[in-house]
Amino acid sequence: MRAYLSAFRMRRKMELQYRGAVLGGVICQVFFGLILVAIYRAMYTGKPQEIPLSHITSYVWLQQAFFRMLLASDPELTDKIRTGSIAYDLCRPLDLYGFYYVRIMAQKMTGSLLRAVPMLVFAFLLPEGWGLMLPASAAGFAWSVAGLFLGLLCVCALENITMGFTMRTLDARGMQALLNLLMMILAGNILPLTLFPDSWQRVITLLPYAQLLDAPIRLYTGDTPPSSAPGILLIQGIWVLLLTGVGILFWRANQKRLEIQGG
Amino acid sequence: MSYICVRDLEKRFVIREKRKKGALLREKKTVRALQEVSFDVDQGELLGYIGPNGAGKSTTVKILSGILTPDGGEVTVGGRVPWQERKEHVRQIGVVFGQRTQLWWDVPIRDSYDLLKDIYRISPEDYRTRLAELTEALQLGDLMRTPLRQLSLGQRMRAELCGSLLHRPELLFLDEPTIGLDAVSKLGLREFLQWENKQQGTTILLTTHDMEDIVALCPRVMVLGHGQKLFDGSLAALLGRYDTIRTVTVSYEEAEAAPELPSGIPVSREGKNLTITYSPDEYATAEMIARLQAAGTVRELTVQPQNIDRLVAAMYREMDL
Numbered sequence: 001m002r003a004y005l006s007a008f009r010m011r012r013k014m015e016l017q018y019r020g021a022v023l024g025g026v027i028c029q030v031f032f033g034l035i036l037v038a039i040y041r042a043m044y045t046g047k048p049q050e051i052p053l054s055h056i057t058s059y060v061w062l063q064q065a066f067f068r069m070l071l072a073s074d075p076e077l078t079d080k081i082r083t084g085s086i087a088y089d090l091c092r093p094l095d096l097y098g099f100y101y102v103r104i105m106a107q108k109m110t111g112s113l114l115r116a117v118p119m120l121v122f123a124f125l126l127p128e129g130w131g132l133m134l135p136a137s138a139a140g141f142a143w144s145v146a147g148l149f150l151g152l153l154c155v156c157a158l159e160n161i162t163m164g165f166t167m168r169t170l171d172a173r174g175m176q177a178l179l180n181l182l183m184m185i186l187a188g189n190i191l192p193l194t195l196f197p198d199s200w201q202r203v204i205t206l207l208p209y210a211q212l213l214d215a216p217i218r219l220y221t222g223d224t225p226p227s228s229a230p231g232i233l234l235i236q237g238i239w240v241l242l243l244t245g246v247g248i249l250f251w252r253a254n255q256k257r258l259e260i261q262g263g
Numbered sequence: 264m265s266y267i268c269v270r271d272l273e274k275r276f277v278i279r280e281k282r283k284k285g286a287l288l289r290e291k292k293t294v295r296a297l298q299e300v301s302f303d304v305d306q307g308e309l310l311g312y313i314g315p316n317g318a319g320k321s322t323t324v325k326i327l328s329g330i331l332t333p334d335g336g337e338v339t340v341g342g343r344v345p346w347q348e349r350k351e352h353v354r355q356i357g358v359v360f361g362q363r364t365q366l367w368w369d370v371p372i373r374d375s376y377d378l379l380k381d382i383y384r385i386s387p388e389d390y391r392t393r394l395a396e397l398t399e400a401l402q403l404g405d406l407m408r409t410p411l412r413q414l415s416l417g418q419r420m421r422a423e424l425c426g427s428l429l430h431r432p433e434l435l436f437l438d439e440p441t442i443g444l445d446a447v448s449k450l451g452l453r454e455f456l457q458w459e460n461k462q463q464g465t466t467i468l469l470t471t472h473d474m475e476d477i478v479a480l481c482p483r484v485m486v487l488g489h490g491q492k493l494f495d496g497s498l499a500a501l502l503g504r505y506d507t508i509r510t511v512t513v514s515y516e517e518a519e520a521a522p523e524l525p526s527g528i529p530v531s532r533e534g535k536n537l538t539i540t541y542s543p544d545e546y547a548t549a550e551m552i553a554r555l556q557a558a559g560t561v562r563e564l565t566v567q568p569q570n571i572d573r574l575v576a577a578m579y580r581e582m583d584l
Contacts, residue, residue, distance in 0.1 A: 006381035014369050076368070088365035090330045092382050093354040256332065 136222025273335030311481030417448030520559030
């Protein structure tokens with residue numbers, strides 16, 4: 001266990017070195033956030049919707065703040081697989097899936113927290129109707145933090161499945177492009193899932209991608225009342241177990257047929 | 264039973280060929296990377312493993328280190344089957360792949376070592392003594408706080424070695440450790456490996472293309488070609504069979520010195536310098552030198568055996584590799 005913790009700390013330390021990238025990321029995400037908020041404001045002026053505008057702007061800001069959690073595959077790990085340096089990791093008395101999982105988690109968690117904190121402060125300071133609202137309730141906030149953590153576990157498991165595909169194809173780009181597109185749409189990054197037609201939402205919210213950010217954000221804004229939070233967390237938990245299980249089996253199968261090519 | 268025991272090892276790779284015109288599917292070709300390879304290694308041995316590129320050396324190392332599963336044969340290392348008891352096995356081994364890196368690129372090497380300490384569950388006291396010992400032997404003292412990316416190739420190899428030896432492995436695999444290193448680094452590295460082998464009793468299996476590595480380090484050498492074991496024994500015994508040419512260069516005080524040599528020996532003259540080549544099987548070197556000395560006042564005389572790389576090349580040619 002200690003080894004995994006240690007690997008987590010190491011990856012976190014590495015992530016902390018790229019402060020310039022954090023600044024760049026924050027500026028980029030703030031820019032996107034402002035544009036999206038402006039678009040929704042324009043649409044609401046034309047035709048007010050049932051969902052309050054402040055919920056939508058909060059949704060946008062929370063999505064942008066935790067963007068790094070979704071769309072950031074660790075190039076170091078895919079490079080290891082591509083170049084064969086994974087051979088070294090195979091020579092460690094560790095479970096390979098777990099070893100990669102903690103590193104992905106460290107990267108996503110550190111990377112997104114570093115960006116989220118300044119961005120959320122910024123979004124709070126924006127005027128009413130532009131920025132981030134306070135959580136609907138204290139209970140809702142607590143549930144949404146728990147939900148965010150489950151979402152993190154979920155996205156790490158998804159990422160590790162992508163890694164499993166990389167082991168087969170030796171190039172992460174194809175699979176990543178496909179899965180990232182799915183993720184962006186189905187996680188609510190492009191259009192908040194709350195704005196999808198209700199009949200669609202019933203299906204989409206059950207898919208794994210909705211568990212990453214959409215579920216915790218709804219708990220935050222109060223779209224999902226705290227009373228139904230346990231049910232939401234249960235769905236998240238089921239997906240975490242399912243995706244992790246699939247990932248572990250996939251990796252085990254890969255490890256059996258692995259070839260490290262070239263000298 | 265010996266420490267490493269390999270019996271009839273087989274490994275096949277399936278290679279898909281380029282699709283032929285008009286064919287629907289690509290044809291598959293099976294390459295036998297290892298064929299019935301058997302050998303034993305005792306604890307504390309320093310074994311050289313040579314063969315041309317693609318002979319199956321790395322494949323053997325990967326199987327012995329538990330990364331690859333063979334298609335046939337038996338292997339035990341210290342009584343364990345590497346690919347079946349992977350975790351227990353890898354705890355006892357260290358590996359250095361000369362062309363890859365195990366340390367973290369962007370962080371000081373000391374941090375990478377700290378992580379390895381936790382991975383191998385090295386006790387803090389042991390870690391401290393071992394790290395101090397390796398730091399001194401590998402001269403890493405000034406580099407501990409330097410990120411790996413800033414190290415030169417020679418420094419990096421030393422840092423990699425340190426990382427592979429922290430947990431005091433019983434067995435160390437070195438895959439081309441001197442590749443791309445300068446003369447000083449190479450000599451230092453060889454000295455260190457000898458020290459580690461003697462001090463710790465670490466069994467070392469070294470694959471390399473640098474014959475000087477083998478000459479300096481390995482009393483025993485194994486030759487692999489086309490996936491088969493072709494030779495297993497001392498380097499001298501191996502090269503003796505191909506060591507067929509001696510070159511003697513002599514420079515005289517007098518320009519007109521003309522030694523009497525048996526006919527058929529090529530002589531080339533350049534001013535006062537004379538170079539002859541002959542086979543040590545046909546003529547004794549002592550006799551040749553006596554003849555050269557009889558012809559005039561010798562200022563300098565050098566006897567050169569054939570270049571070792573040429574010997575190995577001749578051997579590979581004869582073995583049809």
